[in-house]
Amino acid sequence: xxxxxxxxxxxxxxxxxxxxxxxxxxxxxxxxxxxxxxxxxxxxxxxxxxxxxxxxxxxxxxxxxxxxxxxxxxxxxxxxxxxxxxxxxxxxxxxxxxxxxxxxxxxxxxxxxxxxxxxxxxxxxxxxxxxxxxxxxxxxxxxxxxxxxxxxxxxxxxxxxxxxxxxxxxxxxxxxxxxxxxxxxxxxxxxxxxxxxxxxxxxxxxxxxxxxxxxxxxxxxxxxxxxxxxxxxxxxxxxxxxxxxxxxxxxxxxxxxxxxxxxxxxxxxxxxxxxxxxxxxxxxxxxxxxxxxxxxxxxxxxxxxxxxxxxxxxxxxxxxxxxxxxxxxxxxxxxxxxxxxxxxxxx
Amino acid sequence: xxxxxxxxxxxxxxxxxxxxxxxxxxxxxxxxxxxxxxxxxxxxxxxxxxxxxxxxxxxxxxxxxxxxxxxxxxxxxxxxxxxxxxxxxxxxxxxxxxxxxxxxxxxxxxxxxxxxxxxxxxxxxxxxxxxxxxxxxxxxxxxxxxxxxxxxxxxxxxxxxxxxxxxxxxxxxxxxxxxxxxxxxxxxxxxxxxxxxxxxxxxxxxxxxxxxxxxxxxxxxxxxxxxxxxxxxxxxxxxxxxxxx
Numbered sequence: 001x002x003x004x005x006x007x008x009x010x011x012x013x014x015x016x017x018x019x020x021x022x023x024x025x026x027x028x029x030x031x032x033x034x035x036x037x038x039x040x041x042x043x044x045x046x047x048x049x050x051x052x053x054x055x056x057x058x059x060x061x062x063x064x065x066x067x068x069x070x071x072x073x074x075x076x077x078x079x080x081x082x083x084x085x086x087x088x089x090x091x092x093x094x095x096x097x098x099x100x101x102x103x104x105x106x107x108x109x110x111x112x113x114x115x116x117x118x119x120x121x122x123x124x125x126x127x128x129x130x131x132x133x134x135x136x137x138x139x140x141x142x143x144x145x146x147x148x149x150x151x152x153x154x155x156x157x158x159x160x161x162x163x164x165x166x167x168x169x170x171x172x173x174x175x176x177x178x179x180x181x182x183x184x185x186x187x188x189x190x191x192x193x194x195x196x197x198x199x200x201x202x203x204x205x206x207x208x209x210x211x212x213x214x215x216x217x218x219x220x221x222x223x224x225x226x227x228x229x230x231x232x233x234x235x236x237x238x239x240x241x242x243x244x245x246x247x248x249x250x251x252x253x254x255x256x257x258x259x260x261x262x263x264x265x266x267x268x269x270x271x272x273x274x275x276x277x278x279x280x281x282x283x284x285x286x287x288x289x290x291x292x293x294x295x296x297x298x299x300x301x302x303x304x305x306x307x308x309x310x311x312x313x314x315x316x317x318x319x320x321x322x323x324x325x326x327x328x329x330x331x332x333x334x335x336x337x338x339x340x341x342x343x344x345x346x347x
Numbered sequence: 348x349x350x351x352x353x354x355x356x357x358x359x360x361x362x363x364x365x366x367x368x369x370x371x372x373x374x375x376x377x378x379x380x381x382x383x384x385x386x387x388x389x390x391x392x393x394x395x396x397x398x399x400x401x402x403x404x405x406x407x408x409x410x411x412x413x414x415x416x417x418x419x420x421x422x423x424x425x426x427x428x429x430x431x432x433x434x435x436x437x438x439x440x441x442x443x444x445x446x447x448x449x450x451x452x453x454x455x456x457x458x459x460x461x462x463x464x465x466x467x468x469x470x471x472x473x474x475x476x477x478x479x480x481x482x483x484x485x486x487x488x489x490x491x492x493x494x495x496x497x498x499x500x501x502x503x504x505x506x507x508x509x510x511x512x513x514x515x516x517x518x519x520x521x522x523x524x525x526x527x528x529x530x531x532x533x534x535x536x537x538x539x540x541x542x543x544x545x546x547x548x549x550x551x552x553x554x555x556x557x558x559x560x561x562x563x564x565x566x567x568x569x570x571x572x573x574x575x576x577x578x579x580x581x582x583x584x585x586x587x588x589x590x591x592x
Contacts, residue, residue, distance in 0.1 A: 022397055022398055024554075025398055026381075026398065026400050026401060027484050027554040027557060028485045028486065028487060028488045028490050028554075029488040029554075030488075133548075141487075142487060144488070144548075187355050187356075187357045187358060190354035190355060190356050190362050235367060235368075235402070235403045235405075236403060236492075237362060237364075237404070237405045237407065238356075238360070238362065238400035238402055238406075238407025240356055240357055240360045242357050243356070243357070260486060262402050262483065262486070267356075271357065272357055272358045273358055274358075295355055295357075296416070296417070296418070299412040299416055302358055302412045
């Protein structure tokens, strides 16, 4: 019998992502990969996976999934309400930020992501899919990745590496990960000199808001314009996630995981890697402020984030099989309404 | 390599720049440094280097800040740049790419030629007579920006881009030539089509060209074009290689 997770409803936009497809940017191949690498790491840790195993990246509203395997252990990292139903049974509420054992025929409903755009669903052992150019990440614009490089749709069966889950306790985060709420830290450049002095001061002194033009490629921001000295155009050069490029309309765009490998617009600053997970979770309307830091401080912040992730993982608590899921009980009142809302999406 | 400038790109990358112009000499410096870095990596050096991305006038150096740091890596890259300063010429491959210049496949060729005072045949002759150098890839996977368009064929991009350019289209804009690996929007002047796929995941390598390669084009008739389209096995990457560096 096949071992997999069957997608009943894909949710709003659910795609397979790992830490990205590195090594081919010189050939014009974007890295893609998780928008929030912290969430990916935590989801994997909750099911005992290696840190970079591919997960389902959930945008805003999660999928409905039926288990077509003997047993499987899953976890969702992020603030998301879950519901689990036995075959033919009524859904019972379940918590995110902990793992759950599911059995054949169970239906998992992943609800709305609260307070963020992004959450991650990991399965113990990972998905039994062939990497494309070294990665399972979906880059939908060019159809790169397993499943034809497209997000799963209703009826897609995601094959699993494990036939049944390991005989170990479920795990839970002691507390949700703190992503911080200070200014987004940026390193000035690489084309700071293409902008007026006033423009850089404006970036650091103003509040910007994430517009509705926000996707895996980047976040377009609304706020005071950032004027160029002469032209917005430069000879195209290489890009990383976090680059703040400013086209001729003076409105900044922060590039995220699906950004092109090269670009011809001047870049005023680059968000440090430690603050990228916050941007990968940002919903339209989010207010952002920016603070300039030197490169060395950015590197130190990244090491600090790494320690925080490791601490969060080390402090996970084991849940004995008979344990009562207090978090789930707490959320039970609200869960049936959410399930109705999600199942309505399929009609 | 005395002219390099290093620009900050956050805490995971920096850019080594060799000026502001798009020309073969600048590009050769970029690919020269890239190849020297690749040699150093093969010898086990440069831990924490993730990858390098060559562009017209700069090389982006991406690194893992949990393994190395800007200070250490920049010092190593500067030393490599000093050492390879005398031999910037990259050892790229040479390709000979078949193109059918028929009117329906290269809709802009006649107008482009006319603007430069050329007949259609003269325009084709100029394009097939030139040697192009791959400066960089980008815009989409496998899209190679090649320098070397002869002066009479140089024109700015079309004022309004086409919404759909067929895969395999050979196109020019200013001094640059490219082949569209995918059907996509595009604002360059279409002068013909190649039956060769510039991106094919079922093939090794999936992407034909890389920065530093040299490319010439040869004109083919419709029958040869159609046959190669029907049977991609007729023109494998191996048969298109005219030589290695």
